[in-house]
Structure formats: structure tokens, C-alpha cells
Amino acid sequence: MSGNVRWQPVSQLRTQADIVFCIDATGSMQPCLEGVLSGLDGLVNGLSKAGHVDARYRLIAYRDYHSPDCRIPWNIYDFSSAAEFSQQLRRVKAEGGGDDPESTLDAMFLALNSPWRTQRTHKTVVVLTDDDTHRQLHPQTSTEPVDGIDQIIQKIQTTQHLMLFLVAPRFAAYEAIERSAQEAEHKVIAKWVPYKEEKNRGLRLVDWQPLMRMIGQVVSATSIDLAQRYREI
Numbered sequence: 001m002s003g004n005v006r007w008q009p010v011s012q013l014r015t016q017a018d019i020v021f022c023i024d025a026t027g028s029m030q031p032c033l034e035g036v037l038s039g040l041d042g043l044v045n046g047l048s049k050a051g052h053v054d055a056r057y058r059l060i061a062y063r064d065y066h067s068p069d070c071r072i073p074w075n076i077y078d079f080s081s082a083a084e085f086s087q088q089l090r091r092v093k094a095e096g097g098g099d100d101p102e103s104t105l106d107a108m109f110l111a112l113n114s115p116w117r118t119q120r121t122h123k124t125v126v127v128l129t130d131d132d133t134h135r136q137l138h139p140q141t142s143t144e145p146v147d148g149i150d151q152i153i154q155k156i157q158t159t160q161h162l163m164l165f166l167v168a169p170r171f172a173a174y175e176a177i178e179r180s181a182q183e184a185e186h187k188v189i190a191k192w193v194p195y196k197e198e199k200n201r202g203l204r205l206v207d208w209q210p211l212m213r214m215i216g217q218v219v220s221a222t223s224i225d226l227a228q229r230y231r232e233i
Contacts, residue, residue, distance in 0.1 A: 014051075014052050014054060014227075015051060015052070015053050015054065015120070015122065015220075015223040015224055015226065015227040016053070016054045016055075016117055016119075016120055016121040016122065016223065016227075017047070017053050017054070017055045017056075017121065017122045017123075017124060017219050017220075017223045018055075018056050018058070018079060018114065018116050018117055018121055018122070018123050018124070019055060019056070019057050019058070019124045019126065019219065020057075020058040020059075020060065020111040020114050020123075020124065020125050020126065021036065021057070021058070021059050021060065021126045021128065022060045022062060022104070022107040022108055022110075022111050022125065022126065022127045022128070022129075023036065023059070023060070023061050023062070023092075023128045023129075024062060024063075024102055024104065024107075024128060024129035024130065024131060025061035025062060025063055025074075025075065025092050025093075025094050025095070025096075026063055026064070026094060026095070026096050026097025026102060026131070027094055027095055027096060027097045028094065028097065028130055029094040029128075029129075029130065029203070030093075030094035031203060031204045032094075032128050032130070032203045032206070033061075033089060033092055033094055035203070035206060035208030036089060036128070036208065036212065037086065037089045037090065038208055038209060039208040039209045039211065039212030039213065040082060040085070040086055040089075040212065042209050042210070042212045042213035042216065043082075043212040043213065043215055043216040044082050044216065045213065045216065046212070046213040046214065046215065046216020046217040046218075046219075046220060047216040047217075047219060047220045048220065049216070049217045049220050049221075051220065051224045051227075053219070053220050053223055053224075055082070055219075056079040056080065056081070056117075057079065057080060057081070057082060057084075057085035058077060058078065058079045058080070058085075058111070058114055059075065059076070059077045059085060059088045059089065059092075060074065060075075060076050060077075060107050060110055060111055061074060061075035061076075061092040062074050062102070062103055062104070062106065062107035063096045063097060063102065063103065064096065064097060064099070064101075064102050064103050064134075065103040065106055065138035065140060065141065066103055066134050066138055067099055069099075070096045070097065072095055072096040074107075075088070075091065075092045076110070078115075079114070079115070097131075100131055100132055101131050101132035101133050101134055102129060102131045102132070102133060102134070103133070103134055103138060103141075104127065104129050104131075104132075104133035104134075104168075104173075105133050105134060105135070105136075105137055105148040105149065105151075105152055105173070106134075106137055106138055106140075106141040106148075107127070108125065108127060108152050108177075109137060109141050109142060109148075109151065109152060109155070110141070111125045111127075112125065112152070112155040112156065112159060113155070120226065120227060120230050121161065122161050122163065122219060122222055122223035122226050123159060123160075123161055123162045123163070124162075124163045124164075124165070124215075124219050125162070125163075125164050125165070126165040126167075126215065127164070127165065127166050127167065127168060127174075128167045128168070128203065129167075129168045129169075130168070130169065130193065130195070130203050131169070131195075132169065132171045132173065132195075133171070133173050133174070134148065135147060135148050135149055135173060136148045137151060149173055149176055149177065152177060152180075153176065153177065153180035156177065156180050156181050156184060156186065157180060157183070157184040159186075161226055162181075162184075162186045163186060163187040163188070163189075163218070163219065163222060164177070164178075164181045164186060164187070164188045164189070165188075165189050165190075165191075165215055166178060166188070166189070166190040166191065167190075167191045167193060167203065167206065167211070168190075168191075168192070168193065169192065169193055169194065169195035170192040170195075171195075174190070178190045187218070187222060189218070191206075191211070193205070193206065
């Protein structure tokens with residue numbers, strides 16, 4: 001590192017962050033949708049904790065592509081403001097499902113291939129589910145003859161400035177994804193929740209407001225670190 005380095009004060013730094021929420025929107029997940037909505041202010045406030053973050057939000061509310069009985073479409077939106085994201089969340093109704101697993105990998109594939117801003121942008125994917133995932137991607141998502149988990153791992157390992165939050169039961173697929181992010185030296189935070197216990201269905205025991213605030217604070221700190229590195233002379 002050069003000895004001639006100029007750092008801009010954190011309070012003056014303007015950073016960029018693109019945040020994608022992949023939310024399982026099957027029937028048991030209404031408390032999760034409501035929790036994310038209730039914690040959105042905390043997320044926004046957390047983003048401003050360490051400096052100004054120009055944040056965009058994207059929602060992918062998914063169900064099960066793989067089940068012929070699940071005809072309810074996904075709710076997929078483009079990047080937008082926090083206010084628009086809030087309105088999008090309000091439009092989503094948790095319905096469908098009823099069988100295991102869901103199409104979580106398909107939602108992650110779409111998220112990882114989002115139209116990210118290309119310059120100096122911190123990228124975050126937040127995955128929220130109370131179920132396992134199909135291991136193969138649906139043909140509507142990808143026609144590559146490769147295991148779905150391998151495709152997700154490859155994309156994680158080749159995406160720069162990526163952070164991953166997982167709130168899910170501790171299934172093998174999610175553990176493999178967590179390890180792949182760690183191996184690529186990406187920041188990954190996994191909150192493992194119980195599975196198939198009635199009191200925990202729909203992630204009812206998650207304390208959403210502190211979780212959302214923590215996500216905002218971590219994204220803020222990490223995006224500032226990225227911006228500081230770009231400003232090195």
C-alpha cells in the first residue's frame with residue numbers, strides 16, 4: 001500500500017449498496033413478510049449508521065417452480081427505493097406450498113444475476129425461508145446440465161463485493177452455500193432456525209427488528225470499507 005493515502009471522512013462518504021431479498025412466500029411465511037416490513041425502518045436507519053449509503057432494494061418473493069400444483073406466480077420486482085420496496089412487500093400474500101421442498105435455489109440464481117450497479121457497489125442477498133430447497137434448478141431458470149447448488153456456488157464465488165445473509169433451517173444445501181461464500185472470502189451470516197416444529201413455522205420466533213437493523217449496519221460498514229479502498233490514491 002502506498003504511503004500517500006487519503007481517506008475521506010466517513011460522514012462524507014457516499015457509498016452504494018444493492019440489496020436483494022429472496023423471501024419464501026409459501027403459506028407459512030406470512031409472519032416473515034410482516035416481520036421484514038416491520039423491520040424495514042430499522043434496516044434503513046442501520047444503513048445510515050456509519051455513513052451515507054445510496055441503497056436500492058429488490059424483492060423476489062418465490063414459491064415452488066417444481067410443483068405442478070403450485071400455479072401461483074412469483075412476485076419479482078426491479079431495484080427500487082425503500083418506499084417502493086415497502087409497497088411491494090405489502091402486495092405479497094403468503095400462499096401456496098404445502099409440500100417440501102421449495103425453489104430457493106432458483107430464487108437465489110435470479111438474485112445473483114440481478115442487474116447490479118457495476119461501479120463500487122456492495123451487493124447483498126438476503127434469503128429467508130423455513131424449508132429445504134430443490135437441488136436442481138428448474139428449466140425455466142437454467143438449462144445448464146449442472147447441479148443447482150454447484151451453479152449457485154460458482155456464481156457466489158465469482159461475484160465481487162458480495163455479502164450473503166441466510167435465515168433458514170440447517171439443511172445440507174444451505175450449509176454448502178455458506179461454506180462456498182466463506183471459501184470465496186465473502187461475508188456470510190447464517191441464522192439457523194428450527195424446522196418442522198409448529199411453533200417455529202413461518203419463522204415466528206425471529207426477532208425481526210434487531211435482525212433488520214443488524215443487516216443495515218453490516219451492509220453500511222462493509223460498503224464504507226469498499227468505498228475507502230476505491231478512494232485510495
